[in-house]
Amino acid sequence: MSTVSASIPVLQWAASRAWLSDTELEKRFRKWPLWLKGEASPTLKQLEDFARLTHTPFGYFFLPDPPELTLPVPDFRTHRDNHLREPSTALLDTIYLCQQRQEWFREYALIQGLQPLRFVGSATISDDPDAVAAQMRQELSLSVAECQALPTWTDALRQLIAKAEEAGVLVMATSIVGSNSHRKLDAQEFRGFAFTDNVAPLIFLNAADSKAAQMFTLAHELAHIWLAESGLSNPEAGVIPELQIERWCNHVAAELLVPKKELHNAHDPGIPVEKEMHRLARFFKVSTLVVLRRLFEAGFIDRATMNQCYQEELDRILSLEKRKSPGGDFYRTLGARTGKRFARAILFSTLEGHTLFRDAFRLLGVRKSATFYEAAHELGVMP
Numbered sequence: 311m312s313t314v315s316a317s318i319p320v321l322q323w324a325a326s327r328a329w330l331s332d333t334e335l336e337k338r339f340r341k342w343p344l345w346l347k348g349e350a351s352p353t354l355k356q357l358e359d360f361a362r363l364t365h366t367p368f369g370y371f372f373l374p375d376p377p378e379l380t381l382p383v384p385d386f387r388t389h390r391d392n393h394l395r396e397p398s399t400a401l402l403d404t405i406y407l408c409q410q411r412q413e414w415f416r417e418y419a420l421i422q423g424l425q426p427l428r429f430v431g432s433a434t435i436s437d438d439p440d441a442v443a444a445q446m447r448q449e450l451s452l453s454v455a456e457c458q459a460l461p462t463w464t465d466a467l468r469q470l471i472a473k474a475e476e477a478g479v480l481v482m483a484t485s486i487v488g489s490n491s492h493r494k495l496d497a498q499e500f501r502g503f504a505f506t507d508n509v510a511p512l513i514f515l516n517a518a519d520s521k522a523a524q525m526f527t528l529a530h531e532l533a534h535i536w537l538a539e540s541g542l543s544n545p546e547a548g549v550i551p552e553l554q555i556e557r558w559c560n561h562v563a564a565e566l567l568v569p570k571k572e573l574h575n576a577h578d579p580g581i582p583v584e585k586e587m588h589r590l591a592r593f594f595k596v597s598t599l600v601v602l603r604r605l606f607e608a609g610f611i612d613r614a615t616m617n618q619c620y621q622e623e624l625d626r627i628l629s630l631e632k633r634k635s636p637g638g639d640f641y642r643t644l645g646a647r648t649g650k651r652f653a654r655a656i657l658f659s660t661l662e663g664h665t666l667f668r669d670a671f672r673l674l675g676v677r678k679s680a681t682f683y684e685a686a687h688e689l690g691v692m693p
Contacts, residue, residue: 327398415655452470457595467521661692
């Protein structure tokens with residue numbers, strides 16, 4: 311059987327970007343170790359299979375060296391491991407898909423005559439973060455009293471997403487690339503990103519992360535929208551970023567979720583930290599991780615206490631998240647994956663004949679007409 315000479319550096323690069331180990335690849339391609347040594351070459355069929363497996367363009371394997379692929383948006387991540395410095399195929403494909411969705415919605419918004427959003431770019435990092443957070447609460451119609459009426463802080467996360475979309479921000483959250491359940495996103499690589507635009511700002515949340523982390527990420531990315539600064543982020547409530555813009559966005563996010571004035575009024579210094587953080591989390595309907603950060607910033611606990619409690623609580627939350635069963639109602643996850651604002655717009659446009667079904671299927675990640683119509687029904691676009 312004839313073989314093809316594939317570039318060894320590109321083979322190694324493609325495997326690394328797809329986070330596939332030599333052991334995994336050897337199970338799929340018996341001569342994988344020999345390919346890397348130049349002692350054997352793949353067949354055309356094997357190379358095509360390898361290209362699909364690693365989501366690498368076939369032509370790349372005939373280049374002498376791997377191409378330099380860079381992120382199409384600013385990278386604000388800090389505290390990253392070395393192996394994450396080059397973006398994975400999953401991350402790049404997610405960014406490209408969201409850019410296509412944003413481009414489609416921008417054209418739709420202009421056709422519909424939607425007005426530019428006044429809050430996009432309304433702040434600068436020289437502004438007082440607490441004052442900007444107050445402006446955001448007003449624009450999003452958020453109140454501590456309203457959050458207190460919700461059953462859990464996960465309901466508060468859903469409410470914050472809904473408020474952001476009502477204000478005009480596209481919010482998308484998923485743990486996979488598009489609708490491909492076999493291509494998982496890694497929360498260690500990134501937690502979210504924001505694409506600014508005056509009529510179609512977009513926020514993406516990596517749903518592979520814990521629900522607790524997603525809430526802080528959403529608030530952080532909203533701050534990016536207020537700055538009109540697109541970028542990829544890895545915000546953590548308990549970490550002080552190296553970049554000034556990320557420190558500012560974290561400050562705004564924390565104040566947005568737990569206002570300083572209300573925290574001082576609600577805090578009981580007589581209760582041990584371990585119990586107090588849970589009480590305040592229930593009070594403000596936020597995660598205990600955000601509460602710990604706010605207790606530290608308000609001077610109620612020292613850094614050593616915050617660091618210890620933060621790590622212990624993070625481990626506990628991640629353990630609980632792993633026990634939950636995956637999946638859920640397809641149409642509900644579709645609304646989260648693409649954002650209800652975007653999904654309803656493209657469903658409506660397609661049914662009116664302004665958007666091709668082919669384009670709608672691609673951007674929504676559906677394959678069948680029956681699924682499309684059922685989604686339109688479930689999302690209230692048609693009876």
